[in-house]
Amino acid sequence: MRKKNILVIDDDKIILDSLCEFLSLEGFQASGAETVKSALAKLEEETYCLVLTDVNLPDGDGLELLGIIKKNYPQTVVVVITGYGTIDSAVKAIKCGAYDYLTKPIIDDELRLAVERAITQQSLISENENLRFQLERKRRLENIISHNYKMAKIFDLVEAVADSKTTILMAGPSGTGKSMLARAIHHHSSRSDQPFVEVSCGALPETLLESELFGHVRGSFTGAVNNKEGKFLAADGGTIFLDEVANASPALQAKLLRVLEDRQFEPVGSNRTRTVDTRIILASNRDLGEEVRQGRFREDLYYRVNVVTIELPPLCERVGDVRLLAEHFLRIYSAQHKRDKLGITDDAMEYLERFSWPGNVRELENVIERAALLSKSKFIGPEDLPDSVKREQARQAKQYKHTSLKEALAGPEKDIIRQALQANHWNRQATARALAINRTTLFKKMKHYGLYAEAERLGLT
Numbered sequence: 001m002r003k004k005n006i007l008v009i010d011d012d013k014i015i016l017d018s019l020c021e022f023l024s025l026e027g028f029q030a031s032g033a034e035t036v037k038s039a040l041a042k043l044e045e046e047t048y049c050l051v052l053t054d055v056n057l058p059d060g061d062g063l064e065l066l067g068i069i070k071k072n073y074p075q076t077v078v079v080v081i082t083g084y085g086t087i088d089s090a091v092k093a094i095k096c097g098a099y100d101y102l103t104k105p106i107i108d109d110e111l112r113l114a115v116e117r118a119i120t121q122q123s124l125i126s127e128n129e130n131l132r133f134q135l136e137r138k139r140r141l142e143n144i145i146s147h148n149y150k151m152a153k154i155f156d157l158v159e160a161v162a163d164s165k166t167t168i169l170m171a172g173p174s175g176t177g178k179s180m181l182a183r184a185i186h187h188h189s190s191r192s193d194q195p196f197v198e199v200s201c202g203a204l205p206e207t208l209l210e211s212e213l214f215g216h217v218r219g220s221f222t223g224a225v226n227n228k229e230g231k232f233l234a235a236d237g238g239t240i241f242l243d244e245v246a247n248a249s250p251a252l253q254a255k256l257l258r259v260l261e262d263r264q265f266e267p268v269g270s271n272r273t274r275t276v277d278t279r280i281i282l283a284s285n286r287d288l289g290e291e292v293r294q295g296r297f298r299e300d301l302y303y304r305v306n307v308v309t310i311e312l313p314p315l316c317e318r319v320g321d322v323r324l325l326a327e328h329f330l331r332i333y334s335a336q337h338k339r340d341k342l343g344i345t346d347d348a349m350e351y352l353e354r355f356s357w358p359g360n361v362r363e364l365e366n367v368i369e370r371a372a373l374l375s376k377s378k379f380i381g382p383e384d385l386p387d388s389v390k391r392e393q394a395r396q397a398k399q400y401k402h403t404s405l406k407e408a409l410a411g412p413e414k415d416i417i418r419q420a421l422q423a424n425h426w427n428r429q430a431t432a433r434a435l436a437i438n439r440t441t442l443f444k445k446m447k448h449y450g451l452y453a454e455a456e457r458l459g460l461t
Helices: 013-025 036-045 062-072 087-095 108-139 149-161 178-187 206-214 250-262 288-293 299-305 319-336 346-354 360-374 387-402 405-423 428-435 439-448 451-457
Strands: 005-009 029-033 050-054 077-082 100-103 168-171 196-200 239-243 279-284 308-311
Touching: 005 013, 005 036, 013 029, 013 108, 029 036, 036 050, 036 062, 050 062, 050 108, 062 077, 062 087, 077 108, 087 100, 100 108, 149 178, 149 308, 168 178, 178 196, 178 239, 178 279, 206 250, 250 299, 288 299, 319 346, 319 360, 346 360, 346 387, 405 428, 405 439, 405 451, 428 439, 439 451
Parallel strands: 005 029, 005 050, 050 077, 077 100, 168 279, 168 308, 196 239, 239 279
Antiparallel strands: none
16 A cells, blocks of 8 residues: 655754654655745645644744645645644644644654544545545536437536526426436536435425425424424525425415515414525426316416426437446446446347336436346346346337238338328328328328228218
8 A cells, every 4th residue: 555645844854854764664655844945845746644844944934834735735634843832822723724733842652643643634534525526526417427419408408507596397207317417407506515405295295295395383283392494494595406396285386386486485383484595496207287287286386487497308218328327327336336347248238228218217227236236247148137127128029020010110100191181180182291202102001001981981081
């Protein structure tokens, strides 16, 4: 393993050499500097996990140097050393960002303990920074993998509206990545350093959902033993993502409409109006337009949320993304579960690309994670895939085996001709023009598929 780098700064040559020698014997890579200028030059050239610096230096103050290090090299931990130790100077050093404080003469055991504690602190800082980077990377729009033109248009739309306050409605089947896209929108906005709060309206009973969103006061209902702040207040200044919003009750829809219009609400059981500055993103796996027609969703709320709509396509319409996503998930879960997987065989990939994926991207992710865990080979093969994935291709193969191409295409062709005739009120000339065929060909096909007889029965010939 690479030795930890430590920079020692002291204008006393004897002390400097002594400290560097001691740290080298302890297994560290120690470098020395006698001035602020030389110390800054070394910091620019090399990464140090720890700096031990004297307070009084010939060309500057050690505490000023500490401030520069904290600003420009935040992952470096600083321990201050001085020959004039007082409580005031110790407090000042800690307030300036020093991790620890030592006085001369330095005792070996004290130095050893201080260095060990500082190295542990530096490791925690590095780990936290890495976790934060990984979290930020997951939130990036670039992490949503796709080569599909529909998704490319969605990415353009997201970049255009991300930093606005406008309400966004996401539509599409479950498992298409609405939650991930909502996080990406939040990350690309000026609210990215504020809370992102997600609520699944379908996961909570109707009686609890209002309290979850808007909070409640003590005694407002059975079980309300304390005051509670809701998710809207928790997301104040940030973004709230309401998934499965079609499940909201009529009473809750009315309250949501007011929040969308005025950003105001009252907690359950309270007369006190709360005002929030919250960006609202909603999602539904049901067609809200149809829900309005069926009387299950308020029309005024629908028009209020339908400002910017993002329609996420199902995975079956993004067949070209299946390979990209499968390989991406394999890399993730191979590392997560410590499995040495090199890829997916062509046969297995054919199964994946032919499957309809009713559960969309989430289902594909689960299939790949399962395969990464259970596969005994370095490559994922058909034997590592669930039977449900393989059965669909077998069913398709069976159909092709007993059906000629002409017979297989007959059904879709008949449906297309009937739809074109209906769209053109069974006018053969207009239909032939729409289908880019001549009238004679259309007439023959109508006779062949029984559509002419159907037109006669309807009195349309």
